[in-house]
Amino acid sequence: MSITLEQIKIINKKLENRFRDKLVVNKDLKRTLVSFQANKKTPYYRWYKFKEGYSSALVDYTFNKLNIKKGKIIDPFAGSGVSLFVSAERGLDAVGIELLPLAAEIIAVRKIIFEMDNHRNLIAFLQEWIEQKPWEYEKSGRGINHLKITQGAFPDKTEELTGKFLGAIHKNRNKEYRRVLRFALLCILEEISFTRKDGQCLRWDYRSGRGNGNNKFNKGPIKEFTQALTDKLKDIISDLSGDNTLFESANELKGELGSIEILQGSCLSILSKLRSNEFDILMTSPPYCNRYDYTRTYALELALLDVDEKNIRNLRQEMISCTVENKDKENLDLFFANTLDKATKVFDTQEQLQAIIRYLDEKKKNNELNNPGIARMVKNYFYESSLIIFECARLLKKGAPFVMVNDNVRYAGANIPVDLILSDIAQSAGFNVEQIWVLPTGKGNSSQQMGVHGREELRKCVYVWRKL
Ligand SMILES: C[S@@+](CC[C@H](N)C(=O)[O-])C[C@H]1O[C@@H](n2cnc3c(N)ncnc32)[C@H](O)[C@@H]1O
Secondary structure, X not given: OOOOHHHHHHHXXXXXXXXXXXXXXXXOOOOOOOOHHHHOOOOOOOXXXXXXXXXXXXXXXXXXXXXXXXXXXXXXXXXOOHHHHHHHHOOOEEEEEEOOHHHHHHHHHHHHHHHOOOOHHHHHHHHHHHHHOHHHHOOOOOOOOOOHHHOOOOOHHHHHHHHHHHHHHHOOOOHHHHHXXXXXXXXXXXXOOOEEEOOOOEEEOHHHOOOOOOOOOOOOOOOOHHHHHHHHHHHHHHHHOOOOHHHHHHHHOHHHOOOXXXXXXXXXXXXXXXXXXXXXXXXXXXXXXXXXXXXXXXHHHHHHOOOOHHHHHHHHHHOOOOOOOOOOOOOHHHHOOOOHHHHHHHHHHOHHHHHHHHHHHHHHHOOXXXXXXXXXXXXXXXXXXXXXXHHHHHHEOOOOEEEEEEEOEEEOOEEEOHHHHHHHHHHHOOEEEEEEEEOOOOOOOOOOOHHHHHHHOOOEXXXXXXXX
């Protein structure tokens, strides 16, 4: 018998009632705080605009709220490393897992800078580059690597200067400085290109000539290479010069700073290699179940980092399933040997989830989904998340908080309460669901009204679970 939207609503309601006391609208959590927005003016964190990141202020807020003062943190989806750097600044040791080479590079370069004894030499070096602009005197640059989806992304002059800049960098003997310079280039690629990152793909400005004359998209000013690059170097110098209190205090605290370790690869294969009861806190934000494709939106940067067509396809498949292209992953039984059976059982029996999977499968059969891959994406998103939650339960010490930022989603009219389904799975994995902080959205969205009106709104939440 087929399952209707009404039935989904009733089943969801049941879960909502169970978690009614845990869903708390948290007025401290403004949207800017739970996104990259609040980082825009924060020294260090403003360098690379990692749009899917959260702000350093959110990590600070969470640590203060949960009274976290010491220990070791893990972030299995480290992104640009916000959890890691805030933790290290506060004296905690941090381990981050990250698959996307761009994000891992952002962390690596920031770590190089973070760990330098002093920044005088680096500042002088960058200043010299701003003054001398060596790229403008390069005879012939290095060709820049492109992927099919990045061909023609830059105006000709910019493409030429980018190649010359890479050539000039290459001549420098200091490997760390070379990396800092390339990082500065990564930071400006979007603004000097015809493209804009748009979640599922790169959006092309009409000036690129793409779109057969039908393309009307205008991204606004496209920055000129030398201007954009020198502006970025100046930002970096300004933050390193201690004009900003945050960095000054970090410098003074040098001896008290925590360490940062980055494990590059998929957390699906890495988590099981880590020791049990090792961590005092986990704070993370996985990709949402929203079809965003990091390998496409970050294609310019990945190409610059020499990722080729084959690698990018592999990366797409290794990402946690959040796009319609993700296929079933192999080897999960090997990676999750300790937790697979338990996690699979919980996944198979989570009532709301199974109802939604059935609903989407039926919609798929009737050709009623925007894209048939949605059904598999949702199923695998939750399956992989279940495995990760169980594995992380193993890694965390008793009493350790597990904090996750995530969004609910809606497909084929059905609201998917990602927050409640994952919280239910977390309970089975040995967590107490302390609270689910809901971001205030519409007016009067109080916790009392959550059950009445909140259903129709797609909640954005910060989950606070605690290992029992
Ligand atoms: C929402 S972002 C994290 C942002 C981060 N909190 C920050 O503030 O920068 C999710 C990250 O998960 C990464 N990711 C996706 N699948 C992964 C996997 N299987 N293993 C490790 N990282 C993965 C993506 O590359 C992306 O950087």
